[in-house]
Amino acid sequence: MEELTSIEDRRIETFLEPLRTLTPVRPTPPGSSRATRLRAVLLGGAALIALAAGGVAFARGAFTSHATPDRAPVSAGGRLACSHLVGLDAQRAATVLRARGEVVSWRLTRYVDPAQNGGVVGFASDVASPPPGTVVEDIASDPQGLVVFIRRSDDANAPPVLTPRC
Amino acid sequence: MSQKAPVRQRTAVTTSRVEPAHDERYGHALEPLLAATEKRLGRFLVQIIRDRTLAEDVIQETLLAAFEQRAELVHVRNPEAWLFGIARNRSLHALRTGRRARAALERLVRDREDPPDSVEAVAIRDFLSRVLPPEDRILLVLRYVHGFSAIDLAEMTCRSPDAVRQRLSRARQRLLAALDSDDRALQTSLRR
Numbered sequence: 487m488e489e490l491t492s493i494e495d496r497r498i499e500t501f502l503e504p505l506r507t508l509t510p511v512r513p514t515p516p517g518s519s520r521a522t523r524l525r526a527v528l529l530g531g532a533a534l535i536a537l538a539a540g541g542v543a544f545a546r547g548a549f550t551s552h553a554t555p556d557r558a559p560v561s562a563g564g565r566l567a568c569s570h571l572v573g574l575d576a577q578r579a580a581t582v583l584r585a586r587g588e589v590v591s592w593r594l595t596r597y598v599d600p601a602q603n604g605g606v607v608g609f610a611s612d613v614a615s616p617p618p619g620t621v622v623e624d625i626a627s628d629p630q631g632l633v634v635f636i637r638r639s640d641d642a643n644a645p646p647v648l649t650p651r652c
Numbered sequence: 653m654s655q656k657a658p659v660r661q662r663t664a665v666t667t668s669r670v671e672p673a674h675d676e677r678y679g680h681a682l683e684p685l686l687a688a689t690e691k692r693l694g695r696f697l698v699q700i701i702r703d704r705t706l707a708e709d710v711i712q713e714t715l716l717a718a719f720e721q722r723a724e725l726v727h728v729r730n731p732e733a734w735l736f737g738i739a740r741n742r743s744l745h746a747l748r749t750g751r752r753a754r755a756a757l758e759r760l761v762r763d764r765e766d767p768p769d770s771v772e773a774v775a776i777r778d779f780l781s782r783v784l785p786p787e788d789r790i791l792l793v794l795r796y797v798h799g800f801s802a803i804d805l806a807e808m809t810c811r812s813p814d815a816v817r818q819r820l821s822r823a824r825q826r827l828l829a830a831l832d833s834d835d836r837a838l839q840t841s842l843r844r
């Protein structure tokens with residue numbers, strides 16, 4: 487260490503002397519490292535954002551469903567409005583939709599007697615393509631494309647098919 | 653007809669060199685140095701960084717960097733100055749890159765209180781950070797509190813000893829001017 491000679495040096499040394507009493511920091515133990523603490527903060531923040539987004543999504547869904555109760559593609563204003571698909575033979579509907587370039591998944595509903603099945607009205611299953619003898623009873627849309635609900639035309643337990651709205 | 657082979661997920665191939673966790677040659681030099689200096693180093697960091705969380709962060713980084721650079725130890729003239737030089741550089745980087753806001757955020761989830769330090773020491777540290785830029789503040793603390801020579805400081809800062817002396821002189825004048833100004837302001841307010 488060099489010799490401190492000047493008065494200025496001594497004055498500064500005296501002024502800074504109390505700094506020697508500050509409590510030193512130590513390396514943090516593994517469990518309480520900055521990364522761990524930061525991760526806790528970020529996870530908390532992400533959870534809050536997810537909750538907020540969920541709330542907004544729920545509110546939007548609720549308000550939308552109240553404002554526009556029927557958003558099926560075949561409803562008035564829907565992209566399949568007046569296409570007369572509902573009630574159409576499902577295999578013909580498949581041809582029409584394929585020609586329009588729609589991405590379609592098919593749900594076949596088999597209706598049952600609710601009185602004998604504990605109130606259950608039917609069972610739906612995914613099918614790759616509409617089997618013969620089925621008709622379209624409803625269409626909905628999801629992010630991947632259209633979901634077309636079909637049923638056997640001779641299903642005795644099925645309710646009447648809704649008429650087209652045009 | 654050729655049959656297509658199934659597509660498999662590619663496995664990343666790393667070519668990084670694997671070093672032994674404990675290097676016999678340098679580890680022996682580093683361990684006693686850290687044991688002897690850790691407390692002083694921790695004190696140095698709270699002397700120049702007001703935020704304790706950030707200071708903890710910096711000491712962690714300093715020790716890690718020292719371990720990574722331990723091979724340099726065989727060439728250094730003053731091992732303590734070498735270690736403090738790493739801490740100085742990490743501190744400057746932390747103070748300049750706006751990590752204070754992040755440290756403040758981390759403080760929100762801290763589960764302990766800061767130790768009670770003397771009001772005078774805290775006031776001096778705050779005064780220094782008010783009147784001097786980080787580089788000058790660090791230089792003065794290293795010189796006048798930790799007693800490093802101009803040659804040590806020159807090695808830490810990659811400057812010539814003369815350049816360090818000039819910078820020290822300017823920092824000293826600036827601090828003394830601020831102290832005198834503070835004294836005058838105090839005396840004026842006492843006279844009223």
